[in-house]
Amino acid sequence: MENEKLFINRLIDPKTKDKAFRELVRLYQERLYWHIRKILISHEDTNDVLQNTFIKVHKGIANFKGDSKLFSWMYRIATNESITFLNKRAKEKNVSIDEYQITSIHSLQDDILFDGSAIQEILQKAIQELPHKQRLVFNMKYFDNLKYEEISEILDTSVGALKTSYFHAVKKIKQHLEEH
Amino acid sequence: MKQENKKDIEALKNIGLTSPGFKTPENYFEEFSDNLFTKINEEELPKESGFTTPHNYFENLEESIIASIPKEKKKGKLRVLYAISSVAAALVLYFGIANYQESNTISFDSLEVTDIEAYIAAGNMSIDAYAVASIDADLNLNDLVEVNISNDELNNYLDQVDPEFLFLDN
Numbered sequence: 114m115e116n117e118k119l120f121i122n123r124l125i126d127p128k129t130k131d132k133a134f135r136e137l138v139r140l141y142q143e144r145l146y147w148h149i150r151k152i153l154i155s156h157e158d159t160n161d162v163l164q165n166t167f168i169k170v171h172k173g174i175a176n177f178k179g180d181s182k183l184f185s186w187m188y189r190i191a192t193n194e195s196i197t198f199l200n201k202r203a204k205e206k207n208v209s210i211d212e213y214q215i216t217s218i219h220s221l222q223d224d225i226l227f228d229g230s231a232i233q234e235i236l237q238k239a240i241q242e243l244p245h246k247q248r249l250v251f252n253m254k255y256f257d258n259l260k261y262e263e264i265s266e267i268l269d270t271s272v273g274a275l276k277t278s279y280f281h282a283v284k285k286i287k288q289h290l291e292e293h
Numbered sequence: 294m295k296q297e298n299k300k301d302i303e304a305l306k307n308i309g310l311t312s313p314g315f316k317t318p319e320n321y322f323e324e325f326s327d328n329l330f331t332k333i334n335e336e337e338l339p340k341e342s343g344f345t346t347p348h349n350y351f352e353n354l355e356e357s358i359i360a361s362i363p364k365e366k367k368k369g370k371l372r373v374l375y376a377i378s379s380v381a382a383a384l385v386l387y388f389g390i391a392n393y394q395e396s397n398t399i400s401f402d403s404l405e406v407t408d409i410e411a412y413i414a415a416g417n418m419s420i421d422a423y424a425v426a427s428i429d430a431d432l433n434l435n436d437l438v439e440v441n442i443s444n445d446e447l448n449n450y451l452d453q454v455d456p457e458f459l460f461l462d463n
Contacts, residue, residue: 135326135330138326143322146317146322146325147315150313151313151315154315156315163325164328164329164332167329168332168333168336171333226315226316226317226318227314227315227316228314228316229312229314230314232308232309232310233309233310233312233313233314234314236305236310236313236314237313237314255302256312279298280298283298283301283302283305284298284301286305287301287304290308
């Protein structure tokens with residue numbers, strides 16, 4: 114990929130912004146999609162939040178200061194949009210965000226866009242039972258293979274705290290799988 | 294802690310837990326970009342149509358609609374006359390029935406043919422031609438009415454009349 118600064122300039126320049134933005138979407142849509150999907154579970158909800166994420170990026174790119182990588186910035190927007198979405202849904206149902214995520218995983222078996230094995234289904238249920246922050250860290254580290262430094266930038270949490278979160282998340286998931 | 298964690302992670306991957314198991318609809322990513330740009334462009338369009346209405350338009354609309362509805366003709370007097378005549382007819386019917394019950398009972402034979410003809414002519418009884426025909430298939434028209442038409446007159450009539458007119462209505 115071209116130098117990130119040059120790319121950002123193309124994203125800001127009115128003459129080149131549309132074409133550059135299409136490239137940006139093409140480059141990151143899948144990664145952002147799967148990140149959001151692991152948080153929201155439902156494809157429809159994920160599609161809505163992914164669109165909102167890119168719209169925010171489109172509107173905010175002119176103000177992007179470049180103090181983090183472009184992808185980290187987008188990832189952060191996607192994470193915040195997903196959490197905002199979950200909070201809104203949980204509030205509508207008058208439950209906590211953790212309770213809402215546990216109930217949403219129960220319909221996984223009937224979801225035609227889930228073709229995981231029985232053990233993958235158990236894994237997803239185990240992940241949803243993790244505290245909110247541990248869930249995010251586990252998904253980003255285990256499935257997305259992000260470095261702790263990248264996750265730290267996205268979640269604005271120290272690397273040490275992230276390592277501890279990840280350690281506990283893995284332990285709990287392993288225990289859950291053994292029990293089920 | 295690091296070593297233990299590494300072993301646990303390896304154990305998870307060894308049992309096949311390398312992906313979350315989700316999938317997307319067909320062609321989702323191919324179409325995502327176009328759908329996104331439709332939404333972005335939509336958001337950049339003006340939210341209002343630009344149309345406005347005259348001052349106080351909706352406040353006055355109801356009155357204006359009511360005023361433009363044609364008024365119905367006053368039927369007050371006719372309604373009173375109708376009511377009075379209905380009551381009178383009911384009274385006549387009542388006393389007529391009461392008096393009649395004291396005298397002879399009605400039988401079909403006591404009815405005059407002209408009364409029956411008048412009843413049918415007033416449209417009080419619909420006669421289905423097929424129903425009449427089914428009463429007696431051997432019944433001859435001459436048995437019902439006196440036919441004084443010659444064959445020549447009949448043929449002339451048939452030549453002139455529209456055949457559709459002769460078909461029985463179902």
